[in-house]
Amino acid sequence: MLVVLRDAWATVVPDGKDRHGPLPPLMLALTVVTGLVDAFSYLGLGHVFVANMTGNVVFSGFAIAGAVGFSLAASLAALAAFAVGALLGGRVAHGARAHRGRVLHLALVVETVLVLAAYVIAEAAATPYAGTSQYALIALLGLAMGVQNAAARVLAVPDLTTTVLTLTITGIASDSRAAGGSGGKAGRRLLSAVAMFSGGLIGAVTVLHGGLALPLLFAAMLLAAATIAAFTLTRTDAAWTDPA
Structure with missing residues (x-):
């Protein structure tokens, strides 16, 4: 348990000499954003995700089969928009790839x-x-x-993909000491799951008991704060900014 807590702390308050510098806590913030926007989209826009594309592929199958409450058009629209966004994000990220801080900042400006x-x-x-x-x-x-x-793909911070938890949860179990592994990075992986859970919980509570648009307001505020923080990272040439 001490190892898990130490790893979690190092993710939230990273060592300046860490390979990924101050990126991990910002990636955790983006994971919360994922939970918020997916809560809004699934509960407010019908059975469709805007971040979890695996879900939309499955939902497309449900819709074709005639399952009630699923829209093939909505699922395909989300898939298409996500793909175009990934293309745009790839252009932005590869254009500033020489500096990971600039990659994050530019992507956050667009996303915000x-x-x-x-x-x-x-x-x-x-x-x-x-x-x-x-x-x-x-x-x-x-x-x-x-x-x-x-952007998360280009930044490549281990176990902090911001939108996908399947491999993260697999890693928690398969790399655990109970499975014969080292148990490393369990704290970071658990934080990633908790971050998305928290975003989903807050998003669902606000949709159901507050206002439909509130999760997007919270997401925009969190993104604005992350954008400001990322801007300060564009001015450093520390070792972690090098994508190599």
């Missing part, structure tokens, strides 16, 4: 603008969301999460 635009539409549109407003929100949020995922 997209999520903020989605919040404005969500506040202005009639609920329940349908038609143009529904697909505009799916498109904006899918684009935003595609950008985020592309």
Whole structure:
């Protein structure tokens, strides 16, 4: 347990000499954002995810089979928007790849603008969301999460992909001492799961008991704070900024 706590602490308050520098806590913040926006999309836009593309692929199969409550058009729209966002994020990230701090900052600027635009539409549109407003929100949020995922892929901070937990949870179990492994990185992996759970929980509570658009407001505020923090990272040439 002490090892897990030490690893978790090192993720939240990383050593300046760590290979990934101050990136881990910022990636955790983006993981919370994922939970928030997916809570909004699944509960507010129908059975569709804007960050979890595995879910949308499965949902597409459900919709084709005729399962009630699933929309093939919505799932495909989310997949398409995410792919375009990933393309945009890849262009941004590869353009600044010589400096990981700049990669993160540029991606966050784009993502923050997209999520903020989605919040404005969500506040202005009639609920329940349908038609143009529904697909505009799916498109904006899918684009935003595609950008985020592309940046996370380029930054390559281990166990902090921000949108996918399957391999993270697999690592917790398969690398544990009970499985004969070293038990390393369990704290970081658990924090990643807790971050997404927290975002999903807060998002669901606000959708169900507050206001439909509130998760997007919280996500935009968190992204704005992360953008400001990332801007300070663009001015350093510390070893962690080198993608090599």
